[in-house]
Amino acid sequence: MSKMILTKIALLAGMTVFMLSGAARTIAADAPPAAGATTAAMEEPGTKAFTVVSVEVDDTKFWLPSTITVDQGDKVKLTLKNQVPGASNQHGFTIPGYNITEVVTRGTPKTITFVADKTGVFPYSCQLHAAHVGGQLVVNPKK
Ligand SMILES: [Cu+2]
Known part of the structure; x- marks a missing residue:
């Protein structure tokens, strides 16, 4: 050839x-959109997006990251994923200071949005299991 x-x-x-x-x-x-299919490019300006994942390490369950930091007035978008294996397929995610309480089923991520209008440190945890380690939302005052 x-x-x-x-x-x-x-x-x-x-x-x-x-x-x-x-x-x-x-x-x-x-x-249908796969878990975590949203990209930063799709976020509207002023939105801070985080993926918060429940995992298990050596028999202890954690919501990670353990600290989320935003500025007052930010629109916050949290994609909650439950990756904990085992018989129980549901874990909770609550930020009492922002009146947020969700139940997250493994395999079904949940997205929540809110405006971080109050400054301070707001703990988050799993309302279903006291031992499940949570973290904190830090809202800094506007500069
Ligand atoms: Cu839990």
């Missing part, structure tokens, strides 16, 4: 891969 034909075959093969991957992307876009 001549070099030109080989080049054409290579181009066609490349285009086929490109078109196939395009089709795969289209299918993926039509599928």
